[in-house]
Amino acid sequence: MSRIALALTINGQRHDVLTEAHRTLLDVLRADLGLTGTKENCLEGECGVCTVLLDGMAVDSCLLLAAQCQGREIVTIEGVSSRGGDDVLARAFIDCGAVQCGYCIPGMIISATAFLDEHPSPSEAEVREALAGNLCRCTGYQKIVDAVLAAGRTSGTETRGDAR
Amino acid sequence: MSFDFHEPASIAEAVALAARFGTEARFLAGGTDLLVQIRRKRVAPRHVVSLHRVPGLDTIDANGEIRLGALVTHRALERAPAFQGALRALVEGARVVGGHQIRNVGTVGGNIVNASPAADVVPVLLVLDAAVTCVGPNGAREMKLDEFLLGPGETALRPDELLTSIRFPAPALRSATGFLKAGRRRAMEISVVCVAVWLSLDGDDRCAGVRISLGAVGPRALRSCDRPVESSPRTVSRSRTSAHRQPTGGFSWKHSFRARSGQR
Numbered sequence A: 001m002s003r004i005a006l007a008l009t010i011n012g013q014r015h016d017v018l019t020e021a022h023r024t025l026l027d028v029l030r031a032d033l034g035l036t037g038t039k040e041n042c043l044e045g046e047c048g049v050c051t052v053l054l055d056g057m058a059v060d061s062c063l064l065l066a067a068q069c070q071g072r073e074i075v076t077i078e079g080v081s082s083r084g085g086d087d088v089l090a091r092a093f094i095d096c097g098a099v100q101c102g103y104c105i106p107g108m109i110i111s112a113t114a115f116l117d118e119h120p121s122p123s124e125a126e127v128r129e130a131l132a133g134n135l136c137r138c139t140g141y142q143k144i145v146d147a148v149l150a151a152g153r154t155s156g157t158e159t160r161g162d163a164r
Numbered sequence B: 001m002s003f004d005f006h007e008p009a010s011i012a013e014a015v016a017l018a019a020r021f022g023t024e025a026r027f028l029a030g031g032t033d034l035l036v037q038i039r040r041k042r043v044a045p046r047h048v049v050s051l052h053r054v055p056g057l058d059t060i061d062a063n064g065e066i067r068l069g070a071l072v073t074h075r076a077l078e079r080a081p082a083f084q085g086a087l088r089a090l091v092e093g094a095r096v097v098g099g100h101q102i103r104n105v106g107t108v109g110g111n112i113v114n115a116s117p118a119a120d121v122v123p124v125l126l127v128l129d130a131a132v133t134c135v136g137p138n139g140a141r142e143m144k145l146d147e148f149l150l151g152p153g154e155t156a157l158r159p160d161e162l163l164t165s166i167r168f169p170a171p172a173l174r175s176a177t178g179f180l181k182a183g184r185r186r187a188m189e190i191s192v193v194c195v196a197v198w199l200s201l202d203g204d205d206r207c208a209g210v211r212i213s214l215g216a217v218g219p220r221a222l223r224s225c226d227r228p229v230e231s232s233p234r235t236v237s238r239s240r241t242s243a244h245r246q247p248t249g250g251f252s253w254k255h256s257f258r259a260r261s262g263q264r
């Protein structure tokens, strides 16, 4: 099978990759580029540990061919904190004690980042709905939900502060 | 899994590739069904024809008659201002498909062509009396979605045909739609049953028409047949009990479906 040359923009940096057509973005991120912050588990879109941002939207990188990502903006967990203000989310996860084994957390943070971009001050029900595609086998979710709500409040305050 | 990847830049090019490779080729829209099926070895295409560079397939046109390009995502349906009123069932159907990650890439065309009996947007399109346009090497043809869907994973689409758009009439002045899904949990769950309803009233508050579709309870989504409905004025706005007592025209499943399942 032929290989394809791809130019991928990941966390603001261009990466030239030569790969087979059937390989997913997740394969390329982890195996070729060593970006192992994005996790791998079900490979069927069920668990969300492989979530990345594609043009600002949360997507499962296990269900996306790398070839589909040519010319699009990809942000992984390694790049999310370099987007101004998103450390707020990581800090909130720590402060709320939302991390146990940690395997689901990169995907949770990516989903929450995309969600808070669109819904700066969400309700608890909205947060739960937004994280439906991310499974956690440890925490029981409550502290994760609390962390996203807290991050929403904090960045809301900061934005309002900036505006003044 | 291993295949060649093609990125046609027009409908004609996409169809030519499909015609050339026949059953060895699969179109790729959001990939949320196709990649899972490839991984489970249910299908093993030698050629994957991505639709992302084909222009014009991802637009929603709602000036008068509604036209959805096949690549319109569930995300776009959920957020379309045109569907917040009488066509709300489209929003309600689209927003229970998987989680955000799935809705951000999964498309309405993929939902239809994949032909899962539990596809959530399909019952909504059935009650809206939608028609689909398919383009093949010999041009376009249009058929009712109700005739397009044959059974689990089975449609009237030929291997060299591309589903390009879905259209249905603009909602009548006094009409409404609704969609409900029941699964074993509240989100990220395949429908145990889902139901879509379209209802319209005439100027005297009589029920002028009703269509009901049920998903996940048969080999494909079922739709009540169109029959005139007998109803007295204000049946709908009166109390629930009196509405229940009101006889309707009754409905049986579309004969085409009955005839087909009878053959098996």
Ligand SMILES: Cc1cc2nc3c(=O)[nH]c(=O)nc-3n(C[C@H](O)[C@H](O)[C@H](O)COP(=O)(O)OP(=O)(O)OC[C@H]3O[C@@H](n4cnc5c(N)ncnc54)[C@H](O)[C@@H]3O)c2cc1C
Binding pocket: A044, A045, A046, B026, B027, B028, B029, B030, B031, B032, B033, B034, B035, B036, B051, B070, B071, B096, B097, B098, B099, B102, B105, B106, B107, B108, B109, B110, B111, B112, B113, B114, B118, B119, B120, B121, B157, B161, B162, B163, B164, B188, B189, B190, B191
């Ligand atoms: C975790 C998960 C949860 C899900 N939850 C739900 C759910 O709750 N409800 C639901 O209804 N579905 C659900 N799905 C299924 C799927 O996401 C939807 O059916 C989606 O709409 C499929 O669209 P797609 O663009 O991803 O299709 P693809 O996977 O790209 O394509 C599906 C099939 O259709 C063909 N195809 C696609 N577009 C065209 C076209 N324009 N012309 C001709 N052929 C075409 C492809 O060749 C393929 O055979 C879920 C899937 C996953 C992985």
Ligand code: FES
Binding pocket: A039, A040, A041, A042, A043, A044, A045, A046, A047, A048, A049, A050, A051, A060, A061, A062, A063
């Ligand atoms: S590994 Fe991608 S969703 Fe589970």
Ligand code: FES
Binding pocket: A098, A099, A100, A101, A102, A103, A104, A105, A135, A136, A137, A138, A139
């Ligand atoms: S913290 Fe272990 S899976 Fe979520």
